[in-house]
Amino acid sequence: MHNRHMNDIEESVMKPITIRIQPIDNVAIVVNAPGLDAGTRLDDGTVLTERVPAGHKVALTPIAQGGKIIRYGEVIGYAVESIAQGQCVTEHLVQLPTPPELHELPLATRPAPDREPLEGYTFEGYRNTDGSVGTRNVLGLSTSVQCVAGVTDYVVKRIKQELLPHFPNVDDVVALNHTYGCGVAINAPAAIVPIRTLQNMARNPNLGGEVMVIGLGCEKLQPSRLLQEPGDEQPLKVMDPADLAEHALSLQDEQFHGFGDMVDGIMAMAEKHLAKLNRRQRETCPVSELVVGMQCGGSDAFSGVTANPAVGYASDLIVRAGGSVMFSEVTEVRDAIHLLTPRAATPEVGQALLREMAWYDDYLNQGKADRSANPSPGNKKGGLSNVVEKALGSIAKSGTSPIVDVLSPGERIRKRGLNFAATPASDxxxxxxQFASGMNLQVFTTGRGTPYGLSVAPVIKVSTNSTLGNRWHDLIDLDAGRIATGEQTIEEMGWALFNLILEVASGRRQVCADKLGLHNDLVLFNPAPVT
Amino acid sequence: MHNRHMNDIEESVMKPITIRIQPIDNVAIVVNAPGLDAGTRLDDGTVLTERVPAGHKVALTPIAQGGKIIRYGEVIGYAVESIAQGQCVTEHLVQLPTPPELHELPLATRPAPDREPLEGYTFEGYRNTDGSVGTRNVLGLSTSVQCVAGVTDYVVKRIKQELLPHFPNVDDVVALNHTYGCGVAINAPAAIVPIRTLQNMARNPNLGGEVMVIGLGCEKLQPSRLLQEPGDEQPLKVMDPADLAEHALSLQDEQFHGFGDMVDGIMAMAEKHLAKLNRRQRETCPVSELVVGMQCGGSDAFSGVTANPAVGYASDLIVRAGGSVMFSEVTEVRDAIHLLTPRAATPEVGQALLREMAWYDDYLNQGKADRSANPSPGNKKGGLSNVVEKALGSIAKSGTSPIVDVLSPGERIRKRGLNFAATPASDxxxxxxQFASGMNLQVFTTGRGTPYGLSVAPVIKVSTNSTLGNRWHDLIDLDAGRIATGEQTIEEMGWALFNLILEVASGRRQVCADKLGLHNDLVLFNPAPVT
Ligand SMILES: [Ca+2]
Ligand SMILES: [Ca+2]
Ligand SMILES: [Ca+2]
Ligand SMILES: [Ca+2]
Ligand SMILES: [Ca+2]
Structure with missing residues (x-):
């Protein structure tokens, strides 16, 4: 999985540090800032033939002209001219072969690594009647249209003040506000994405199956539609009038004379659901009930060297323990898709990966946008040679497990193991x-720093460098920068993250964003027009 | 402007009521629910030859086969067969001529109505150094990216608790959160729309010119860009380092060690701007400084009969007094555009109208959406024969003034008078x-009801029917349904709205949404892809 040369914390500041991610890599990344001078001897005996700046690659073996340059265990390019051991592998030495067309890619050609299952790891979660398990016990007020947001914001405050104290087992009450529901092209083909996202959000395990929808009445997306299963045209069993009244409410209902009545109506409905949620208790659950979403944002040169590989290691541990991991962000993986399709568990999964890439290519083309700004000048200065290397740094979050399934945006998870959940990279x-897909805990890596947090699921923030980890001491949950300083190996950090995930999922430890109450609004993906 | 047959409130319940909007109309709308029976005699002598349901049209003159059917002073279609005086003009009797192609439309062909200027009307507003006038005195925390929203929400609460009490002349502190700034195709052609919207929002007269931007640091949309004028590639004068530090702040700034430092930094910046805002006093301003945005949402069969014509009457009063009015909602006016282009003040303005229509046609086509669902079956049941009649009901909000200018989405207003501000219909x-374009007060008509409110500008909500006006007694500011019951004429209601606008703009009367603290989030229009 990795190649760490230093375990001695005391000496780490002085000694040359490089990181090789996979044993077969023939390049490593220089960690020491601002770089290592010519003549520096690395632990494997390589002597630098020239200065190599921090974040840049040094050749660990001689590489012939046209030879493979290997990082993350993958070919990131071919040598433009012969490269000596110890030489700096600068951008202009790496030839990026035109990636093959999507339809030519190898599918499911790589056998799954043979790894022992991890037994005996558990967490304390809230088991739901549908078998899913929540890591929190939250009442979510779903909304069918933004028109009601002012009212739901008001009512949530009142519920927290007046009702929540009577239901001590309930963690929180959250209005799931959004900007969809009306003034949108609801019959456009792409409207399926925001609609199923709303339907599935309401069913996230952290909300305990207690669905309640606040609607207006005249909106295009009717409240009852949020009570249906995605794809169902017919109302479900839940839709008999008594059930409907328990689960959905419209402000335009003639029973409401003025604002006070609306507030009373919502609070009465909330009280019933709070009572049910309050009966739930945490119980010991196997890790197979965890659904962890992996994400990155505000990446830096060390994202692909420290935090993301550590997250990938933890991801493999979760999968070995029978749990589920989602990795996402189509625009971050797109340029290394030819290195992902072989990892598909079956040719069908490979085809699904290609289908999502093609869909996104088309979506960007329609908006006259493309991926041309990748990697940015800042990326290159940081040592990234090309888009493939950049994408591999992001994909590192997925570890090495086979990809068992692909979820279109907002689809609910169907299979345990490593899933590719197709989403934009937008945090x-x-x-x-990912929340709509059933994620009950998220891991977020960041190099530049973001105060990102969600009210509906805990977010563990992992810094890629210790400068950020130290400066943002109360915003970063785990500092993977200690991999670069030699204080910890990728494995050690991966295990630390795995254990932290179990602590947080069990409610024994609160993440920074939750301690401070920093939560970002949910944002729907609506690829269709507004009207 | 209108034709009201009843002024006697006592008798209004019993007597037949119809509404003719313009004197040249040859149809009127039946108001009495559920309808008027055959044999009913109207005030103009017309005797109904058959039953006419409420909301449907009755012919006030005989109309020959192929003859013009006139409503809102415009031809809404041609008679399929000859129609007798007193007959119900049902949908199947109205032939909708295919509207001409955009490039064939008459531009600026209708002379402006000759109307006396209105002198002497004023309001008490906050005059800004750039000459604009605010109706409120609000500190707006602009944000360059959603990453900071959790932090700005937190800080705004602290500012309100700890600082605002010391600055009694400041009305409110608002975080201008949004979902743009990163994870977006910022170089796509359509990205100009959300970017200039953010730039212009920060300059809205209600925010007093005290721009402060909270950014993250690594986002695509840099905080300094929000301090620039739209279209400026070069930083402005404001961008010298001292000025920049007064107006913009990034959470990733190395000076901030942890969350507490960030909060302190934002609060210190806010305090300076609050001190400046606190020095402002309301002063008497002419109506020419008002910029009123007109909108509708949750419309019903009476929207185009009561509220919208009354709003149109008030719109004409504002324009006669030298002020500015914006009407908007491209998809609501699109099907009557051939009746709007003649009202353009110049051929150039007419061309600009066509340009915005064509842009939106293209935008919808790309998303495989169209206007085919218009009017809905519900609309037709309510009496609307076709898309032109429906659009005319919406356009009625614009009154009868010439259109002096057309604003692309988010552009700032340039000319006093009636402006078409091109926007989606999404409330x-x-x-x-409209807020970005400089609107300092909004009027919103609704038939079905919505609790819509904005924290940055007062919103006067006008109901189209008294059933809603009475039921939502604490959410509706003005009940235009009294036009239908015969309690008030369109002129009287228009004057009442005009006077209410001046009261609200002067801070002498609070609108319902502000009294209750019901405010919806601002939502950017981003026609470009997310990434
Ligand atoms: Ca991201
Ligand atoms: Ca630390
Ligand atoms: Ca919010
Ligand atoms: Ca609207
Ligand atoms: Ca009333």
């Missing part, structure tokens, strides 16, 4: 879509 | 774009 849209 | 996007 909030990705978080919202 | 929140339209409100946000």
């Amino acid at each position: 909030f849209i990705c978080g919202t879509l | 929140f996007i339209c409100g946000t774009l």
Whole structure:
């Protein structure tokens, strides 16, 4: 999984530090800032033939002209000219072969690594009647349209003040406000994405199956539709009038004379659901009930070197323990898709990966946008040679497990194991879509820093460098920068994250964003027009 | 402007009531629910030859086969067969001529109505150094990216608790959160829309010119860009380092060690701007400084009969007094555009109207959406024969003034008078774009009811029917349904609204949404992809 040369914390500041991610890599990344001078001898015996700046690659073996340059265990390019051991592998030495067309890619060609299952790891969660398990016990007020947001914000405050103290087992009450529901092209083909996202959000395990929808009445997206299963055209059993009255309410209902009546109506409905949620108790659950979403944002040169590989290691541990992991962010993986399709568990899963890439290519083309700004000048200065290397740094979060399934944006998870949940890279849209897909805990890596947090699921923030980890001491939950300083190996950090995930999922430890009450709004992905 | 047959409130319940909007109309709308029976004699002598349901049209003159059917002073269609005086003009009797192609439309062909200027009307507003006038005195915390929203929400609460009490002349502190700034195709052609919207929002007269931007640091949309004028590539004068530090702050700034430092930094910046805002006093300003945005949402069969014509009457009064009015909602006016282009003040303005229509047609086509669901079966049951009649009901909000200018989405207003501000019909996007365009007060008509409110500008909500006006007694500011019951004429209601606008703009009367603290989030229009 990795190649760490230093375990001695005391000496780490002085000694040359490089990181090789996979044993077969023939390049490593220089960690020491601002770089290592010519003549520096690395632990494996390599002597630098020239200065290599921090974040840049040094060749660990001679590489012939046209030879493979290997990082993350993958070919990131070919040598433009012969490269000596100890030489700095600068951008202009790396030739990026044109990636093959989507339809030519190898599917499911790589056998799954043979790894022992991890037994005996558990967490304390809230088991739901549908078998899913929540890591929190939250009453979510779903909304069918933004028109009601002012009212739901008001009522949530009142519920927290007046009702929540009577239901001590309930963690929180959250209005799931959004900007969809009316003034949108609801019959456009792409409208399926925001609609199923709303339907599935309401069913996230952290909300305990207690669905209540606040609607207006005249909106295009009717409240009853949020009570249906995605794809169902017919109302469900839940839709008999008594059930409907228990689960959905419209402000335009003639029974409400003025604002006070609306507030009373919502609070009466909330009280019933709070009473049910309050009966729930945490119980010991196997890790197979965890659904962890992996994300990154505000990445830096060390994202792909420290935090993301550690997250990938933890991801493999979760999968070995029978749990589920989602990795996402189509625009972050797109340029290394030819290195992902072989990891598909079956050719069908490989086809699904290609289908999501093609869909996004088309979506960007329609908006006259493309991926041309990748990698940015800042990325290159930081040592990233090309888009493939950049994408591999992001994909590192997925570890090495086979990809068992692909979820279109907002679809609910169907299989345990490593899933690719297709989402934009936008932090909030990705978080919202993973939440709709059933994610009950999120891990977020950041190099530049973001105060990102969600009210509906705990978010563990992992820093890629210790400068950020130290400066944002109360905003970062785990500092993976200690991999770069030699204080910890990728494995050690991966295990630390795995254990932290179990602590947080069990409610024994609160993440920074929750301690401070910092929560971002959920944001729907609406690829269709507004009207 | 109108034709009211009843002024006697006592008798109004019993007597037949119909509404003719313009004197040249040859149809009127039946108001009495559920309808008027055959044999009913109207005040103009017309005797109904058959039953006419409420909301439907009755012919006030005989109309020959192929003859013009006139409503709102415009041809809404041609008679399929000859129609007798007193007959119900049902949908199948009205032939909708295919509207001409956009490039064939008459531009600026209708002379402006000759109307006396209105002198002597004023309001008490906050005059800004750039000459604009606010109706409120609000500190707006602009944000360059959603990443900071959790922090700005937290800080705004602290500012309100700890600082605002020391600055009694400041009405409110508002975080201008949004979902743009990163994870977006910022170089796509359509990205200009959300970016200039953010730039212009910060300059809305209600925010007093005290721009402060909270950013993260690594986002695509840099905080300094919000301090620039739209279209400026070069930083402005404000961008020298001292000025920048007064107006913009990034959470990733190395000076901030942890969350507490960030909060302190934002509060210190806010205090300076609050001190400046606190020095402002309301002063008497002419109505020419008002910029009123007109909008509708949750419309019903009476929207185009009561509230919208009354709003149109008030709109004409504002324009006669030298003020500015924006009407908007492209998808609501699109099907009567051939009746709007003649009202353009110049051929150039007419061309600009066409340009915005064509842009939106293209935008909807790309998303495989169209206007085919218009009017809905519900609309037709309510008496609307076709898309032109429906659009005319919406356009009625614009009154009869010439259109002096057309604003692309989010552009700042340039000319006094009646402006078409091109926006989607979505209530929140339209409100946000009108706010960016400089709107300092909004009028919102609704038939079904919505608790819509904005924290940055007062919103006067006008009901189209008294059933709603009475039931939502604490959410509706003015009940235009009294036009239908015969209690008030369109002129009287228009004057009442005009006077209410001046009261609210002067801070002498609080609108319902502000009394209750019901405010919806601003929503950007981003026609470009997310990434
Ligand atoms: Ca992201
Ligand atoms: Ca630390
Ligand atoms: Ca909010
Ligand atoms: Ca609207
Ligand atoms: Ca009333």
